[in-house]
Amino acid sequence: MSEFLAMGGYAIYVWSSYAIAVVVLGLNAILPVRTERREIAELQRAINARTKHDTPS
Amino acid sequence: MFDFLNKYASLMHFYRLSRRLSQWLAPLTAVLMCAGVVGGLWFAPTDYQQGDSFRIIYIHVPSAWMSLFVYMSMAGAAVSILVWRVKVAEIALRCSAPLGASFTFLALVTGSIWGKPMWGTWWVWDARLTSELILLFLYLGIMALQNAIEDRRVAARAAAVLTLIGVVNIPIIHYSVEWWSTLHQGPTVSKFDRPSIHLHMLIPLLLMSVGFTTFYISALMVRMRTEILRYDRKTNWVREIVTTHHGSPSSV
Numbered sequence: 181m182s183e184f185l186a187m188g189g190y191a192i193y194v195w196s197s198y199a200i201a202v203v204v205l206g207l208n209a210i211l212p213v214r215t216e217r218r219e220i221a222e223l224q225r226a227i228n229a230r231t232k233h234d235t236p237s
Numbered sequence: 238m239f240d241f242l243n244k245y246a247s248l249m250h251f252y253r254l255s256r257r258l259s260q261w262l263a264p265l266t267a268v269l270m271c272a273g274v275v276g277g278l279w280f281a282p283t284d285y286q287q288g289d290s291f292r293i294i295y296i297h298v299p300s301a302w303m304s305l306f307v308y309m310s311m312a313g314a315a316v317s318i319l320v321w322r323v324k325v326a327e328i329a330l331r332c333s334a335p336l337g338a339s340f341t342f343l344a345l346v347t348g349s350i351w352g353k354p355m356w357g358t359w360w361v362w363d364a365r366l367t368s369e370l371i372l373l374f375l376y377l378g379i380m381a382l383q384n385a386i387e388d389r390r391v392a393a394r395a396a397a398v399l400t401l402i403g404v405v406n407i408p409i410i411h412y413s414v415e416w417w418s419t420l421h422q423g424p425t426v427s428k429f430d431r432p433s434i435h436l437h438m439l440i441p442l443l444l445m446s447v448g449f450t451t452f453y454i455s456a457l458m459v460r461m462r463t464e465i466l467r468y469d470r471k472t473n474w475v476r477e478i479v480t481t482h483h484g485s486p487s488s489v
Binding site for chain 1: 354455466
């Protein structure tokens with residue numbers, strides 16, 4: 181296992197490459213989903229506010 | 238009027254199609270990438286020349302390939318924008334640029350990290366590296382241009398023109414290792430006549446390449462859905478979707 185982690189002496193290069201890839205791809209996977217959720221929530225609030233306003237009391 | 242109906246319908250249909258696509262693209266991407274990483278780090282044999290440093294290839298080559306693929310997709314969208322004024326294409330171009338920039342950044346950084354132990358330097362100003370850096374600036378320029386123009390349709394047309402101008406750079410990147418002498422190694426995979434790569438090395442590379450492609454489409458779909466909701470926020474179909482999917486927006 182430690183031999184695997186050592187990557188034949190290139191550990192720092194190999195693992196830093198994979199770590200950067202995880203960060204870059206991870207951000208690209210998570211951030212747009214959060215923006216989508218926020219947008220839907222915002223639209224829902226806007227619609228709820230409008231329907232409340234439209235309903236005669 | 239017909240034109241209006243067409244555009245209205247296509248955004249709505251695209252939204253529905255994209256939801257269905259995302260449902261199986263996201264898990265497929267996860268499986269492909271996990272298999273690719275395990276295969277690349279564990280099962281692929283050590284390279285006889287480069288030792289284990291060659292394993293960076295499984296990030297570097299798919300990223301570099303995607304940096305070109307995303308750009309060519311954007312060029313296709315740009316043509317649709319300028320010729321037919323396709324709204325979905327405008328949204329696709331806008332949403333692709335940050336993804337393309339991310340892949341280009343990843344290709345440059347992992348290339349640099351790979352270059353240090355193999356070439357003894359982080360960077361050389363040769364044709365391949367310089368043209369890839371120009372590609373990153375093109376992506377950033379397209380993003381900046383779109384954000385600078387307030388009218389979204391004008392912004393989309395301006396970005397489309399800039400995208401098409403930048404297409405000149407793509408063959409330069411691709412053929413740079415053949416046209417100019419360089420530290421960068423020549424193509425490994427595309428030499429189908431005499432493949433210069435071991436099968437156990439090649440399979441993870443193919444898995445990762447397909448995984449990066451489905452990742453791009455998957456992430457693009459999420460971004461485009463958000464943009465479509467913003468674009469059509471006042472229409473009935475958005476209102477319906479938002480109220481029926483109450484509290485359960487989809488994940489990647």
